[in-house]
Amino acid sequence: xxxxxxTGQEVVARMHYRAxxxxxxxxxxxxxxxxxxSTDNEVQxxxxxxxxxxxxxxxxxxxxxxxxxxxxxxxPTLFDSEKPPISLx
Numbered sequence: 006x007x008x009x010x011x012t013g014q015e016v017v018a019r020m021h022y023r024a025x026x027x028x029x030x031x032x033x034x035x036x037x038x039x040x041x042x043s044t045d046n047e048v049q050x051x052x053x054x055x056x057x058x059x060x061x062x063x064x065x066x067x068x069x070x071x072x073x074x075x076x077x078x079x080x081p082t083l084f085d086s087e088k089p090p091i092s093l094x
Contacts, residue, residue, distance in 0.1 A: 034073045
């Protein structure tokens with residue numbers, strides 16, 4: 006706080022002048038094969054050298070194994086336009 010800026014100023018300035026954020030919140034849906042999710046799971050983005058990871062914020066396991074589990078994850082916006090494969094580990 007000594008430099009005269011406020012917390013989050015860089016993010017606010019980027020959104021104002023460039024109209025883009027580095028990360029976005031996504032709702033992801035797992036396959037309906039009864040897989041149990043947890044915040045210990047990692048979201049793998051892409052494959053090879055360009056692969057990245059995302060953080061799972063919230064997960065909801067379906068009580069019915071016929072229905073898919075859902076989760077919220079923060080993913081880089083770079084992956085928004087390129088649509089790489091996304092997998093859980």
